[in-house]
Amino acid sequence: MKRWLPHPILSLVLALVWLLLVNELSIGQLVLGALLGLLLPLFTRRFWPDPLCIRRPATLARFVGLVLHDIIVANFQVARLILGRPEALQPAFIVVPLALKTDIAISLLANTICLTPGTLTAELAADRSHLLIHALNAPDPASVVDEIKTRYEAPLKEIFESC
């Protein structure tokens, strides 16, 4: 089982993406999707050294909802900032110390930061101790760090690092 299906979640996602790509549900396409889901993880095995662990699907669902909500709110905020007075913006580089350890959790956090309110991930420290982010308008950098840690990092830690 472990040998032929090293990453069951990846296989499932691949099969699903295939079905969405061809945009039809037939036996043939199902078989093709299953084949892709079986073979691709085998061929790219060295690219995924660690098995993926996902706990607490409820927290995961809540996290996805939270991020979608934040993206919408962020769009309105950024739109207002852009159409307002660009001279009044206070951009800043902010260091966010990381409590996450696994690759998948760190990259998800970095992507989430990039997708939400006026913040952008600029760099991950070589020793993974912190992320460097750029904020479009941050009069109070400490509150930005606080928000990222409680809103995004805490649920990610719970989901991906509790096993």
Add this chain to the structure above:
Amino acid sequence: MNPATELLLSALILLGAVFTLIGSIGLARLRDFYTRLHGPTKASTLGVGSLLIASALYFSLTEPGISLHEVLVTLFLFITAPVSAHLLAKAALHLKLHSLARRPEQNNED
């Protein structure tokens, strides 16, 4: 299609167009490379997002079957947009581009 759906679809398309426009305006109005990155990466996620929702609804309602291509476009967009923004920012830091914000100390530059 009844008028209510048509109204909803038009609203979604207009919203999408407006946000995409605002993203582009951001490119022109903001004043350094790092702040300019924020315009297209943020304001366009909702812009493209609402256009895609409108497209999915339209093709599901007018043609047989439901159209789910758009889900995939959204997925790829949300995976690639932050990565490219991150790489651009990283490259800019490496090249020490002019920045309005105080630049961080370059202690872990590779």
